[in-house]
Amino acid sequence: MGKQKVTLRVNGVSYEREIDPRMTLGDFLRHEIGLTGTHLGCEHGVCGACTVLINGLSGRSCLAFAVQEDGSEITTVEALAENGELNILQQCFQEHHALQCGYCTPGMLMTLTELLRDNPKPSEKLVRDTLGGNLCRCTGYAAIVDAALDAAQRLAAAREA
Amino acid sequence: MKPAPFEYHRPTSLAQALDLVATLENPKILAGGQSLVAMMNFRFVQPDHLVDLARIGELSGIEEQGNVLRIGAMTRQRELEFSDLIARRLPLMHAALDHVGHRQTRNRGTIGGSLSHNDPSAELPLVALAFDASVELASRRGKRRISARDYLRGYLETALEADEILVAIEFPCWREGHGFGFHEFARRHGDFAIAGAAAMIELGAGAIVERLSITLNGVGATALRLDETEAAMIGHRLDSVLLRRAILAEVERLEPVDDVHATADYRRHLAKMLTMRAIADAAQAAGAPMARI
């Protein structure tokens, strides 16, 4: 079965590749273009570690084939830091100890990036409900929720300044 | 895990897609992929051809046609969730969507995909059944329309023939001011439900029940209606003793699965409690609060 040509824009850069249709978007990011920030945990849509933004909307990159996203704009965790500096959300994760092994972190960050963009002042309940799609086996979630709420405040302050 | 190899097709019209499913060997239709790709990764499903419907514009959108909302099969769950039209005309669907998977899966998952996968604990098949929705199926042989009840045939099974594609789902809206309630129990918000219940009610003069719909998920091979309880209550005032008796009798005869998530007994227990809560909410919203039962 033949390979297929696709062009994906990832973090603002275009990549054209010949791939097997069965290659998931997650594997495309990691193995074809070497962006290993996106983690694959379960590979069947349960853990959320593989979350990226697809045309601005969060999605599980293990549940999409790269061929489906021909022409799409993908944003991964690698796009978050600005000029080599962690962005506000990432700094909050660091300060609140919102990661231990870090395996779930890229997915958490991408899910929260979408949430804080669409709901700049989320309630704790909304943060918790939204993170329901991301599993973490280390932190117990409390620190992640704290980091998200702190980031929302700091982002608001940064916008006003 | 990784899926078995397949060939990928991306038709841009329904006619092209129908030709593909009618002529290819062992094809599978790809909608939002939120169940299918997981099953392919496990190799539970190994199609030789994947026919992706995502670029067929005519298959998505929400249209108000008088008293009916027609929803294209490829309409994303996200669009339904944020649609004012859905919130206004199909409030039960709006309430149920909050329980459909997670933000990341609703961004991609479609209503047609959910109805066609027909997981017994999924919410959208339950909503379709609750509204007595009808589905439009197309093939090269023509179009046909059947009720959601006939479409949702059994465990992960529908009435879709191998050469057919689900095109749209049509929901007859209930009267403005009808009451509705939805309750579900899952281990984690957004996970598959262990059991769930939906109720819709229209009351006439003297709080007489004119119309009632009670639907459950998670307690059968597919979503199901409590027909007997509905029939017993129509034409009467909502009497909590009568209602309770009818629900207990009907739910007791259900045969839900006994599995690692819950025993059959526990599912029956949940079904009773959630049904009563959903009806109490619906009654309250319709303006005839009843004693908690």
Ligand code: FES
């Ligand atoms: S790797 Fe995609 S959800 Fe777990």
Ligand code: FES
């Ligand atoms: S930090 Fe280890 S899984 Fe979340």
